[in-house]
Each structure stands twice: as C-alpha cells, then as structure tokens.
Amino acid sequence: MAQIFINGEAHEVPEGQMLIEATDALGIDVPRFCYHRGLSVAANCRMCLVEVANRKTPAPACATPVSEGMEVQTHSEGALEARRAIMEFLLINHPLDCPICDQGGECDLQDFALAHGSGHSRYREPKRAVADEDLGPLIETEMTRCIHCTRCVRFGEEVGGYAELGATFRGEEMEIGTYVGRTVESELSGNMIDLCPVGALTSKPYRYKARVWEMRHHPTICPHCPVGCNMKVEEVDDEVKRVLPVTNDAINEDWICDKGRYSYEAVHHDRVAEPHIKVGDRWRAVSWETAFNAALKGLRSVGSDLAAAVAPTATVEEQWLTQHLVRGLGATDIDHRLGLADPDLDAGVANATPLLGQRLVDLEALDGALVIGGNPRKDQPLANHRLRKAVARGARVSALGPVRYPRNLDHFRDLVHGPGQAAPAVAAVAKAVAEAGGAGVPANLQGADAEEAGLDPREVQELADSLIHGRQTSVLVGTLAQEDPQAGELIRLAHQAARLAGAAFGYLAAYGNSVGAWATGCVPHRGPGGDPVREGRPAAAFLASDPRRGILTLGCDPLVEAADPVAAQAAFEAAELHVAITSHWSATARAADVVLPMAAYPENEGAYASGEGRLQAFGPAASPVGEARPAWKILRVLAHTLGVPESEFVEVGEIRERAEAALTRAGIALGASPPEPGPALEAEPRSGPGLLRVPARHIYHDDLFVRRAPALQEQFGRLTATISPEDAAERGVDEGDAVRFEGPGGSARLPVHLDGGVPPGVAWIPAGEDAASLGPAFGWVRLSDRAAGRTGEAVTADPSEA
Amino acid sequence: MELPEPVTRRIDQARTRYPAEEPRAAVIEALHAAQDELGWLDQPTLDAVADYLGLEPIKVYEAATFYDMFNREPVGRHHVRVCTNISCWLCDSDAVTDRLRERLGIDFGETTSDGRFTLTEVECLGACGGAPVIWIGRSYYENATPERVEEILDGLE
Missing domain, CATH: 3.10.20.740 (Ubiquitin-like (UB roll))
Structure with missing residues (x-):
C-alpha cells in the first residue's frame, strides 16, 4: 500500500x-x-x-x-x-446535433461539455465530416461524432478477441471503422455501443425509439445461457425499448452478448396474443375460459397418458409447477432435454445436473483446461471471456471436438477427432492422463487408442501433460457433448479424465436454466431435489417412436429443438391432444390443439439457476402482450382445476419456495461440483453413409425467443452447412452454393460454407428451423445434388422422403 | 490472392528479426515488399498480407493508411516525389515543381494518361543538404533545378 x-x-x-x-x-x-x-x-x-x-x-x-x-x-x-x-x-469537430442523437441524455461528452466546456466556440472554420459505414443490423454509425477514444477498437481486440474495427488514416483524418464496410460479426459487438462515450456507435434496433430520460429501468436476468448475465430492461409506457448490461463482477462484469442484448425485439414479433383452439383445420381466437375448458377436457380425457416437454429456458417456478401438474395427474414422462440424442443417459449417468463445478471467476484463474465438445465462444460468450482472460495470463486451454470452431482465443491444443469418435477420443485423453500420472491405466481405458480416434498421439500427450501439471485445471463438458448420442459415455470418461488429472470437473450447461430444470424435477427419473419418482421416459422416447395420447409443451418448440424434429412431428400427429403454452407462434404451436399464450421473459417473473449454481430472481418489466399471462398462473389454474393437491398458489414466491427447497436438496449452491456420474453403458462406434452431422448449436437459433428477434435474424438468420474443402471439392460444391442435404428424416436446402476446421466426413449443421426437416440432429446426411442458383427455393419437410 | 514468391521471401526474412509471437512487427516491411513488387497496394493485396502474417485485416489497413509512402491507388511506372518542405522551398522547389507539372501536364496526385509518371508532393526526405530533392524509384536527385528536371525525365523510359 x-x-x-x-x-x-x-x-x-x-x-x-x-x-x-x-x-x-x-x-x-x-x-x-x-x-x-x-x-x-x-x-x-x-x-x-x-x-x-x-x-x-x-x-x-x-x-x-x-x-x-x-x-x-x-x-x-x-x-x-x-x-x-x-x-x-x-x-x-463534434457536431451540435444532440437533439437528434440517441446518445443525448446519457452522453459523456454532453455531460462533460456542461461541466467543463465553454458556452461558446472560438472555432470558425468548417468542421470535418466522416462518411458512415454500414456495420450491419445491430450497430448504427454516425462517425462524424467520433472523438477517437478507441474504446471500441480496444474492445474488439481485447475482449471480443478479433479486431474488426480499427483506426485508419491519421491525424485529423483518422477514422474509426472497418475500412472496407464489413459487417461487425462479434457476438459481443453491442458492448461497443455501451463503451462509446458519444453517439458515434448507437444501437440500430433502438434508433429513434425513445429518449433515455423517459425510460424506466427494470433489473432482469438473461434467460438464454447458463451464465445468467445481469441486465436491465428499459421500457416506456409498457413497451420494451432496449436491454443493457448491469455490472456484476462475479458474473458478466460490464458486458453482455448480442443475444442477450437484442433478443428483446422478439417481445413484439410473432406473439400469441390470445388463447386459440383449433376447430377442424382452422384456428379460432377464444376467451381464456373457452381455451381452459378445451385444455381441461382434453387433459381429463388423456389422464395419466400424458407427456410434457419443458423449455430449459423456463423459470424454476414454471419448471417446478409443470412437473407438479404432470406428476399430480399420474403421468411420468417429463423432460427438458429436447435435444438429447442419448436415450440411455439416465440409465448410466443417473444425475447429469450441468453445474459448472466452480465459479465463473475461478475460470480465469485456471492454468489449464480442456473443453470437450463445446464452442463456449458462441454457447456461453461470457464464460468464454473468462477463459480468454486465463489464456492471456498464460493458461493452457485446449479443446477437443468434432470440428475446430472459428476461435477467438489461442488454444494450447485444438484437437478434432474422427467423425463419430467423440467417446474414443475422450478415452484416449483419459488414458494419456493416466499414463502421465504414473498411477497405472484403469482397465476400462486399456484399449483406448488416440490414432484410432483420429488424433495425433503426441498432441494428446501434450494435452494430458497440460492438465496434470497445472496448479488449477478443469475439464469442462461442452453443450454439444451433453446432447451427443454417446453423452453418457462421454460424460463418464470426461469425469474420469478429470479425476485422474486432479482437475475440477464441470459442464458448460446447454441452456439458460438447465440446472434449474434438473433440480426441479423436469427429468423423467428424478423428482424435485432428486426425490424418487415413478420413472418415466425421456424426450428422446416420447417425442419420437413412443408418443403418449396427450402432450403438453411449455415455452419450447420441439419441432425445431428436438433431437429428431421429424420424429417429433410424427409423435404430435399421433397424439390426441396437444396443449401448447407458448409466448410465440412456432411450428409446435401451429401443430397444437389448444394454444395458451404465456408472457415472454421481459414480461415474466421468476428465477433462473445459473451454471454456477446461483439462483437469480427477476420481476416483470412490462405487461404481457394482449391476453398473454405468466405461465405459472396458467399452470396453477390447470393444476388446481384438475384437482392436483397443493396447487393453490397466489404469488410466484410461494412456488419459488418449493423450487428453492428442491434446489437445496439437489445440492445446487454457488460453485458446487456436479454429481459424480454413474457407470455409463458402452457406446457403439458410429458409422454410416455420407457425412456425419454435427449439430453444434447456433447462438442465434437455439431458443424460440431468439429465433423471433428480427435484427439478430437479419444478420445471422440463415443457417449454413459447414463442410470441409475436401468434401466440397469431391462433390463439386463451392462456397455459398445452396445444396440439398438429405437426412434420415427428409431433406433441407442449405447454403454451404467451406472451413478447414471441419474434418472430411463431417457436416456442421446447427439445429434450427431451416434444418429441422433433416430429422435426427446427430444423423447422417448426404449432399444430393448441386443446386447452384436456386437459393430461393423453399425448404420442404417430407418425412416420407427418408 | 496469393502473394508472389519474392514478397513472401522478404516477409519471411523480416520476420526473423522480430519475436515469433509478434507478427504485427513485420507489417511495414511486408507492405514495402508487396508494394515494391506490385507497384501499389489494393485491398486483395492487403488482405493477402494479413493472411500471410496471421493478422486481422484491419491491422494491415491501419498501417497502410497511416503511412503516406504506401500507395493505395495505382501509380505510374515512375513515381516522382518532390519535397516542398522548408529547406527545399527556400532553395526554390517551386521552380522545380512548376517545371514538373508543366512538362508532365499533371498536378500533384495525378498520373499521366500514358501511365508513365505519377507526381506526388511529399514531406521532408531527410536530404536537406542537397535541397531541393526529387525522389524517383530507388534514386534521390539532389540540388534539383528546372533544367535538371528536363534531363532527369529525358533519362527515364
């Protein structure tokens, strides 16, 4: 000192x-x-x-x-x-355009001009003007206002991890921009707007929508990923205008990603504003009473022959209440893991509650880490930021997965295993760790072979060394690995590798409130807090070959998000009753018999459990559109009217108490370690015709809310299929060609992107509306023909094509 | 585009003089190498330099726009650069520039229609002892006069 x-x-x-x-x-x-x-x-x-x-x-x-x-x-x-x-x-050189500038009222230059400036200018010469660039649908530019502080430039380089903006020319002619008029693509780009101390960079969707002094601020929690960023929703007259980060050094520091920042636009788009029932083939908007009566009649008729699919982005209250309703009716099939392609996960890894296993701040103190089957940059941008900080300190962070993602941090080793060889590859790493540790190789790893898994044994050895020799290291199971058809085996092997290396073990959870969904009992084999229940079947069963007579969906869209959307379609068609509680119209809502409109997250109240194990509550920022109601109220009425005991809740807090108790019983606490996985079943190596699809999630496609956000969809709405240059050359396909892919469920026409990070034999096609018609997310796809120039053709979903 | 071999060879040489983890240190040398070979730096060339050095393109754009001696427009076969800073000016660089403009029929920043000459006004070339100075290609012409201008230009193809 x-x-x-x-x-x-x-x-x-x-x-x-x-x-x-x-x-x-x-x-x-x-x-x-x-x-x-x-x-x-x-x-x-x-x-x-x-x-x-x-x-x-x-x-x-x-x-x-x-x-x-x-x-x-x-x-x-x-x-x-x-x-x-x-x-x-x-x-x-700064223009006097404060009255028409969106920064007005929250502008550092304006404030300091008042505090430190002179009332008049001695400058009589012409001011300089700078031509604006189009940086895409998220950031508006007015570069004449720029004062060259270079915060945005430094942000891109230091936090975004890839410099997109720079300072070109010099002296009075210096300009901030991309120089070539490129769209800024960083998933953290919106933070540059917050950083800009003047009105040079402003939010495009928010442009001219409100003045800052008119707005009311409502603290909230981002629903999209398990980081749980603290944010505020700003609103005028009950209309949501924008979302900004709220500083929390333990979670998101000063930042949020573009998904959290811009998804709010979905509040105003494609909403279900009134209850609807399907009469014949036509939708009819009806009163709540009529809709409830239709839902109740149907639910009474199917009785316990009912399954429920719950959004992993729903609140803990909604999740707890859904399982309370479903189990109270004597049904057993409930799941939030719609994308999980391993039907045997629960038989092996009994409890895969996806806790991070450490605090977010601990990530930046690591000296070594291995991320298995995940793309943290897009899946959890602000957890990734902590890993980037660790790398800046000299940490050796490695990745192992089916493709090499475009990176924004320097990996120590970035290993790509052979198509479908995820589990053998992790086994090879675990074996190398055991060998390096000198304590002998466990029996189950004796047969592991790096080369057979498509890896370079020397690199595997170096990776193993980095995990053993660090003071503080972690093995993290990424989002893709958690949904893999061999997820059980992957998780167990990853845990074994962590234990052998003396590393912490954790998950980068797949969706916003996955931890809450596990803990509140939205899995078929565990009740709230892990209480024993009569075991049901996972979504992989009831959204596929073995449907129930009735299905209830809450806030989700299985026809896009399920492990096999085509099979889910068949399950919906087979069901007599489908009640959809949803905020937005979606394929799933349109396939329902009764649609009950629920509040979207800025209108909702509740709490999310983050990957760290933090339970964060938030209140509503605006009234629900039209007749929509918070889902907990809808579920309460259904449960109460159907005679499910203990359903007389008046306030959301009463349900939260129950959910919170479940979280405590499940051992969810800040920094808590995830439970040890049980013995997984032996996984079969996969092989098949064509390219193995890797459905690594797309940041702007992985939940219904973000799929309805216009600016994000304008910029990134088109799903692309990324394949290796080798496979492309063999099939005569070029960058940007629209190609028909045929999967087990049907076909989809997708533009092709070539990337050397994808190995031959693999097609990286994220889950999303454009790709749902292919069927299984982890299936095999074939390129059926070359279709240059016919990009406008609609994608058809025809299950019979398989 | 791919950079021609002589350019990549010079970049590789330059890189040996700097720490391996600092490719950005070699940007200026790399741009000189590209310009010497290609005459000027268009955007594909800048992108190729960035790609070769493993840098984000904007880092290369910044360097290329900051320094005046990088040509971001095509130039003639002979790039005639005249200093008009104080020493040269005192020694009557005006007469030299007037003669150049008259003889070539172009103003500063322009290129003759046959593509032979580009005329540029530059800041101090560090040869004040021989003011006024003209710089063409790899040669400095010191103590320039309107008569010398004629001789020099006559000697160029």
Missing part, C-alpha cells in the same frame, strides 16, 4: 495502481473518455488530467501510477483549466 494525498486528504491505496483506479475506488470524480476498467490504458483523450505536485504539466490519471507520498489535485484551477482546453479541442 502507498499513502497518497488527493485534494489534501491522505488515502491508503494499493501500490502500482493507476491514479484513476484509486480515485474511482474512493468515489472521487475524474472525467474520462478513453479509459475503461475493462480495457487497456490508451491515455489518448487526456480528459482525466490532474495536477500532481512537483510535475510541471498536468498528468493523465489513467496512466499515472500512484507512488508513496504523491500529492494530487483533481479539481484545482490548473486541473480544471487543462480539462477545459481538452474539451475545446474535442468540440472543434
């Missing part, structure tokens, strides 16, 4: 800190444009100039380390004069 004097007062501050960090911690106001605590120090705006005793010139607080006995004046006449001069320079 060093003693320094700020404005005459003595303070103890950590040695080596920059002065601005000390003043920020002490709550002493020093204005700044370029400095941001999450970015490197550029010291180019000079707005934070302060006077330091025995220095002739003012010093930038952001780039002046504190030292013992330092005397600083932050608000002396000299300091203020320096800032006045800086403001005069900055305002020379």
